[in-house]
Amino acid sequence: MALEIRGLRVSYNIEGRGIEVVRGLDLDINKGECVGLVGESGCGKSTVGLAITRLIPERKGSITAGNILLGDKDVLTLGPDGLRDVRRSKVSYVFQDPFSSLNPVFTVYDQLKEALPDKRNADEIISGTLESVGLSGIIGNKKIYPHELSGGMQQRVMIAMAIMPNPGLLILDEPTTALDVTVQNQILDLVARLKDEMKLSVLFISHDLRTVFRISDRVFVMYAGKIVEKGLKQNISLKPGHPYTVGLMDSMPSFERRKQKFNAIEGRAPLFSELPKGCKFYPRCKFRVDDCALREPGMEIVSGEDHVSRCIRIKEIALDGISKS
Amino acid sequence: MELVKVNNLRKVFPKHKVTAVDGVSFSVNEGEVVGLVGESGCGKSTLGRSIIRLIHAEEGNVFYKGEDLLKLPRRKMRSMRRHLQMIFQDPYTSLDPRVRIGDILEEVFIIHENFSRGERRRKAEEALETVGLGASYLNRLPSDISGGERQRIGIARALATDPEFIICDEPVSSLDLSVQAQILNLLTDIQKRKNLAYLFISHDLGVIGAICDRVMVMNAGRLVETGTCENIFKDPKHEYTKRLLDAVR
Ligand SMILES: Nc1ncnc2c1ncn2[C@@H]1O[C@H](COP(=O)(O)OP(=O)(O)OP(=O)(O)O)[C@@H](O)[C@H]1O
Ligand code: SF4
Ligand SMILES: [Mg+2]
Numbered sequence: 001m002a003l004e005i006r007g008l009r010v011s012y013n014i015e016g017r018g019i020e021v022v023r024g025l026d027l028d029i030n031k032g033e034c035v036g037l038v039g040e041s042g043c044g045k046s047t048v049g050l051a052i053t054r055l056i057p058e059r060k061g062s063i064t065a066g067n068i069l070l071g072d073k074d075v076l077t078l079g080p081d082g083l084r085d086v087r088r089s090k091v092s093y094v095f096q097d098p099f100s101s102l103n104p105v106f107t108v109y110d111q112l113k114e115a116l117p118d119k120r121n122a123d124e125i126i127s128g129t130l131e132s133v134g135l136s137g138i139i140g141n142k143k144i145y146p147h148e149l150s151g152g153m154q155q156r157v158m159i160a161m162a163i164m165p166n167p168g169l170l171i172l173d174e175p176t177t178a179l180d181v182t183v184q185n186q187i188l189d190l191v192a193r194l195k196d197e198m199k200l201s202v203l204f205i206s207h208d209l210r211t212v213f214r215i216s217d218r219v220f221v222m223y224a225g226k227i228v229e230k231g232l233k234q235n236i237s238l239k240p241g242h243p244y245t246v247g248l249m250d251s252m253p254s255f256e257r258r259k260q261k262f263n264a265i266e267g268r269a270p271l272f273s274e275l276p277k278g279c280k281f282y283p284r285c286k287f288r289v290d291d292c293a294l295r296e297p298g299m300e301i302v303s304g305e306d307h308v309s310r311c312i313r314i315k316e317i318a319l320d321g322i323s324k325s
Numbered sequence: 326m327e328l329v330k331v332n333n334l335r336k337v338f339p340k341h342k343v344t345a346v347d348g349v350s351f352s353v354n355e356g357e358v359v360g361l362v363g364e365s366g367c368g369k370s371t372l373g374r375s376i377i378r379l380i381h382a383e384e385g386n387v388f389y390k391g392e393d394l395l396k397l398p399r400r401k402m403r404s405m406r407r408h409l410q411m412i413f414q415d416p417y418t419s420l421d422p423r424v425r426i427g428d429i430l431e432e433v434f435i436i437h438e439n440f441s442r443g444e445r446r447r448k449a450e451e452a453l454e455t456v457g458l459g460a461s462y463l464n465r466l467p468s469d470i471s472g473g474e475r476q477r478i479g480i481a482r483a484l485a486t487d488p489e490f491i492i493c494d495e496p497v498s499s500l501d502l503s504v505q506a507q508i509l510n511l512l513t514d515i516q517k518r519k520n521l522a523y524l525f526i527s528h529d530l531g532v533i534g535a536i537c538d539r540v541m542v543m544n545a546g547r548l549v550e551t552g553t554c555e556n557i558f559k560d561p562k563h564e565y566t567k568r569l570l571d572a573v574r
Contacts, residue, residue, distance in 0.1 A: 040501045040503060041501045180364040180365050181530070182364060182568060182572045183364075184572070185572050207502070208502075209502065210531075210573070248502050250506070251502040253505070253506070253529070253534070253536070254534060254573075255534025255535065255558045258534055258535050258536070259535070259536070262510050264503055265506075268503075268504070
């Protein structure tokens with residue numbers, strides 16, 4: 001297994017209080033697999049991504065419980081040297097905004113070189129990597145600056161920097177959100193190809209179901225700091241197992257369902273400081289019954305061991321997925 | 326009936342030597358929702374802004390009920406704005422974070438009407454009701470509400486003057502799916518109820534396909550294809566349109 005997270009809890013200091021925003025989260029990624037983590041803004045996705053290499057700023061918050069296993073090591077027990085090694089060569093990140101992730105005052109070449117743990121044969125490795133991310137056009141051009149590249153090309157540079165150390169795990173946090181659809185797809189295709197060629201394990205974080213379904217092997221749906229559904233991509237898209245997932249699907253606008261009223265999920269996500277007691281989706285759920293409010297549901301089987309959902313009514317209610325694609 | 330007619334509109338940014346809008350012509354009928362799609366940087370927002378003179382276009386005409394907006398004296402244009410409104414992409418920057426929501430909405434009536442204070446307040450409350458928010462929002466600041474609520478305030482402000490034509494520039498692009506769906510429902514409801522005409526700008530073909538009657542596809546400052554939603558989605562003619570459609574399939 002490339003990554004296994006068990007019972008992860010993270011709190012932030014908000015207005016002088018510690019507020020838990022990741023509330024006992026389990027997630028695992030097999031070697032060479034792409035796992036999508038999807039959920040609405042503020043549900044805690046990025047926090048999970050950051051926790052994996054303990055990048056949550058100390059003053060802002062802390063990991064309070066859980067295990068994060070990378071290979072045979074628990075990241076949460078590592079000392080400074082072990083942690084540095086993990087950050088430098090085992091886990092790489094690509095963030096949403098290529099414009100602010102690249103330093104405008106240094107050349108692209110210098111920043112690529114900086115990202116290499118071992119500078120021997122730097123030119124050769126950089127050329128090879130640029131080639132594989134589809135940037136052969138700038139190979140050998142050591143004078144080019146980030147602003148001279150388009151958003152899509154900048155994101156390719158970020159991906160090049162991320163894969164150069166040959167990491168076991170690549171974490172992409174909303175990597176295409178700032179890009180146009182056609183460019184988005186090129187980047188997704190690139191990630192999919194690199195994943196296969198380099199046998200990369202990938203954690204793909206996004207609020208966008210379309211991109212998550214396009215690239216992931218398995219999907220984890222997150223709501224209010226916890227996983228509420230997980231399963232193979234094709235199982236979830238055809239037969240979703242949680243009312244929240246269905247709500248997200250119904251909110252996706254498309255020509256096929258034109259001029260119908262969107263089946264929008266009513267209300268909005270609860271504040272972490274005022275979470276309801278039982279099922280956290282209860283206030284917004286069309287299928288709720290009184291029992292749902294008693295205690296937070298555990299994971300129930302939807303179809304086979306691998307497709308589970310945190311909903312007590314999953315056996316009684318009929319949910320529809322997206323029939324096309 | 327034809328409400329807005331844009332004729333051969335051109336906008337050049339001389340400093341960057343780009344022709345952002347390159348001889349664009351089209352019209353929008355009363356009560357019609359017309360979509361404008363294209364990738365970012367293709368000139369969609371510039372076109373929208375030129376139409377209501379938020380930026381100055383070098384050439385062309387914009388007829389509103391037969392009157393050329395681009396030829397109107399400034400003062401006349403200002404009073405004309407009540408009929409043509411705009412909703413912006415970014416609910417974070419389009420509202421002043423330090424001004425209370427009640428005051429933001431009342432300001433609209435100070436500019437456009439001769440209301441008493443009490444009437445203004447009542448009108449502001451009404452505007453909030455229309456977008457599904459209550460009077461409790463009057464005293465809050467834009468920085469203390471969610472993105473979706475902020476976008477509703479932007480919509481309330483645009484609707485407050487009873488316009489007939491609204492340019493919606495990526496009004497849902499920065500929002501989560503569930504909030505996006507709520508806002509699209511709201512915009513469609515109001516459009517039907519008041520028989521408004523929209524020019525709906527988006528790079529998201531899903532959104533366009535879901536709510537528009539007609540679509541115009543823009544690439545590098547020009548309209549490369551226009552047609553009914555049915556025709557464009559089922560039988561695109563232009564290569565660029567096909568490429569955009571493939572991207573969401
Ligand atoms: N540095 C911080 N200090 C205090 N609270 C924070 C901090 N960073 C995030 N939070 C809070 O923690 C919660 C989870 O945030 P997180 O960034 O993980 O969400 P997300 O799912 O990635 O959202 P988005 O899709 O908007 O990126 C939110 O309620 C957020 O307001
Ligand atoms: S447990 Fe009840 S409230 Fe929660 S998602 Fe299932 S049906 Fe809805
Ligand atoms: Mg995030």
